[in-house]
Amino acid sequence: MNRRPALELLGLLALGIGLARWRPLPGGAWTFIALAPAALGLTWLVRRNLLLVLALPLGWWLAGAHLAPPDGPHRIREDEAGAPVLVEGILERDAALLDAKGRLHLLVTEIRTERGRRAVRESVVAYLRGTLPEWTEGTRVEVEGRLDRPHNFRNPGAWDFEGYLERGGVRYVLMGAASDARALGVLPDESLGWTRGLIVGLRARAKAFLAGPATASFSPEVVGILRALVVGDRTAFSDRLYEQFQATGVAHVLAISGMHLGIVGYLAYRFIKALLKIWPPLLLRLNARKWAMAAALAPTFGYAALTGAGVSTVRAAVMAAVFVVALLLDRENDPLSALGIAGVAILVARPLDVFSTSFQLSFAAVLAILLWSPVLFESPRPIPLGLRPWENFALRAGRWIREPFLISVITDVATAPLIAAHFQRLTWIGPLTNLLVIPLVGFVILPLGLLASLIALLSAGLGAAILLPAGWASGLVVRWIALLDAVPARSLSLPAPSALGVVGAYLALLGLAPALRPWRRPLVALGAVLGAIAVAPPLAAWAHAERPRVAFLEFDRGEIAWIDTDDGRGILVYGGVRRGSAFDAGRRVIAPFLADRAVRTIDDVVLPLRADRLALGMDALEERFSIRRRWCPGPAPEGALPCAGIDDPGAPLERIEGADGLLWRDRERGAAVWFAGPIRKRGPRGSGLV
Structure with missing residues (x-):
């Protein structure tokens, strides 16, 4: 395999960014200038590219x-x-809905407190209870709420919320109510810039078209797929x-x-x-091929901007641009170098994206395809003469299926450690x-969805007619996925591997790639050693762990505990969950924690009486885990989840007469855990755990 300086540059740049997590360098320009003489000297010593x-x-x-980042007078x-504060700012993205909360990405330009008002310029994400109007990017809004630093739940397997905001340059979140937000107007197109104003307008009209009469006959799932693929808006997607x-x-x-960009670019070409x-x-x-390729970049980049220009989108767009430039200059196209250039461009602009899931998965998948390209794209043997028609058809169909099937297998294996x-x-x-x-996505849903949205600018009726086949195809996708989702063990929960384990897995996978055949043995051996080192400590800790163990999960909307008994049972205890909460505790808190402990079965769940399925997160738990028994501290009210009484035989917890709470005992070891209130003795209205 020949040297690819762009890939080497990407690897070293990513390593430097990783070191900054351990010990950041001061961000001033003088720091980098001070490093320049040392770099020049090292270049002369090792005779490598500067x-x-x-x-x-x-x-x-x-x-x-x-x-x-350095503090300044215009920062919060x-x-x-x-x-309590009142902020004024400009929407950097369209308003969205998440967990029944409005979400606004704001560039705050003014902040008002009890001490007065002052001009600022800093990005803030606002989470507002209730439903917001469909404000678009560029809308100037005023919001009242409370500024706070974001914080993660410190449960194993929890999502890195702080890191997600940090990568976007967000230091504060604003919590409030949707009723305390109002629009002050929309920035004129000249303030947004001609190109950005055009994209914002097209996105708003496409979203309105996909949420209007044209999709009235479609299911919410179909509308969610269409909006996700056409404008990159996943807010209409249900958690289920x-x-x-x-x-x-x-x-x-x-x-x-x-x-997606390849489909748009090819059709435009x-x-x-x-x-x-x-x-x-x-x-x-003119050279028709060259000019058509160059001109096709415009709609390709336009679609990338229309859908939000995420990390994987920018990576694909930069690789497409490098490919076209190589074609125009009559240079050989090298996809590995294009991948390296795309990665360097992204990390120079947004260095913290190297820690994002989308960056890692996107580059791992594409790198795997390129390294396995000698196998994937080898020229097939000629079809033998004299075959029967059905044999000829079967052979051609097999060849048609082989390439996408192998690509899917390779990308699944390549992204498995990161997933x-x-x-x-x-x-x-x-x-x-x-x-x-x-x-279906490549040949029907995406091209027809985009075409329908563009035609709808001229004729809504014609656009709706073009959208119909895309809707039918999306419905077929929904049914196909629902069918395969019913396959037992189609997805396995497992503890998250350590960073060392992930590195070991990728070294071994690199050794298996045909393009790296000369380094196969050392890479596989090193990967196996690192994997063994990573796996040994957790296995030893699990084997020697004392039971029973009780874990109290950090959760700011209630109390949740998990008990590992000495006989191998798992008990989930809800010690009170806020009623009416739209936050899905099962999906966001409990499921990641249990998956990280390799739990597949929940033997007992002790439920509160007065909390709904969403607040408890039972849908997510039933999707991913087998639940054997449910228990309630009293008769369940009408409409509640079915459960046995906590006073019935076999209940994992017991009520203590005259006390406000439940007790779990380990009678063999003499251990006990008291789950105090908010449980009250059953009164005339049947009150219980709330």
Whole structure:
């Protein structure tokens, strides 16, 4: 395998950014200038490219500048957090809905407190109880609430909420109510810039079209798929449907990436090339292929901007641009170098994206495809003559299926360590799901959805007619995924591997790639050693763990505990969950914790009397775990989850007469845990755990 300086540069830059997590360098320009003489000296000593030598300190410095940005007069101050404030700002993204809360990404321009008002310029994310109007990017709004620093739940397997906001340059969140937010107007297009204003307008009209009469006959799941693929808006996606996409291994189709941009670019290329052929004299002066390729970049980049320009989208767009530039300059196209250039471009602009799930999964999947390309794209043998018609058809169909099936298998294997680390799960059914989903998305849903949205700008009726086949195909995708989601063990929960374990797995996988055959043995051996080192301590800790063990989960909307008994039973205890809460405790808190402990069965669940399924998160728990028994501290009211009484024989907890709470005993060891209130003795109205 030949050297790829762009890939080497990407690796060193990412390593430098990783070092900044351990010990950030000061972000000032003088820090980097001070490193320059040392880099020049090292370049002379090792006779290597100056850029490669500078890559590691550059990544270190860039990440430090983002992790510890300098304070300034236009930044929010610490003493302004924790108190009621009124902020004015401009929406950096369209308003969205998450867990029944309005979410606003704001560029705050003014903040008002009891001490007065002052001008600021800092990004803040506002979470507001209630439903917001569909405000678009560029809307100027005024919001009242409380500024706070974001914080993570410190439960094993919990989502890194702080890191997610940190990568976007967000230091504060604003908590409030939707009723305390109002629009002050919309920035004129000249303030947004012509290009950005055009994209914002197109996105707003496409979203309105996909939420209007054209989709009135479609199910909410179909509308969610169409909005996700056409404008990159996943807020219409239900948690249940997204869980099915994850469990069946096709969540990647919702992340706008190379497949989506490739479809748009290819269709644009064919259309532009056909237009050029209408005027034969042009073909005598122009290279139709080159000009069509170059012109197709405009709709490709436009679609990338329309869908939000996420990490995987930008990676694909940069690779497409590198490919076209190589074509125009009559240079050989090298996809590995294009991948390296795309990664460097992303990390220079947003260095902390190296820690994001989308960056890691996108680059791992594409790198695997490129390293296995000698096998994937080898020329097939000629079809033998004299075959019967059905044999000829079967052979051609097998060849048509082989390539996408192998690509799906390779990308699933390549992303498995990262998916295990980030989501505590593995799925094996993805290649089968993709056999139907990818063709429907690529040939029907995406092209017709985009075409319908564009035609709707001129004729809503014609756009709705074009959208119908895309809706039918989306419905078929929903049914296909629901069918495969019912397959037993289609997705396995497992503890998140350590960073060392992930590195070991990838070294071993790199050793298996045909493009790296000369280094196969050392890479596989080193990967196996690192994997063994990573796995040994947790296995030893699990084998020697004392039981019973009780874990109290951090959760700011109630109390939840998990008990591992000495006989291997698992008991989940709800010590009170806020009624009416839209936060899905099962999906966001309990499921990641149990997956990290390799739990597959919950033997007993002790439920409160007066909390709904969403607040308890029972839907998510029933999807991912087997629940054997449910218990309640009293007769369940009408409409509540079915459960046995806590006073019945076999209940895992017991009530103590005259006390306000429940007790769990380990009679053999003499251990006990008291779960105090808010349980009250049953009164005339049947009150209980609330």
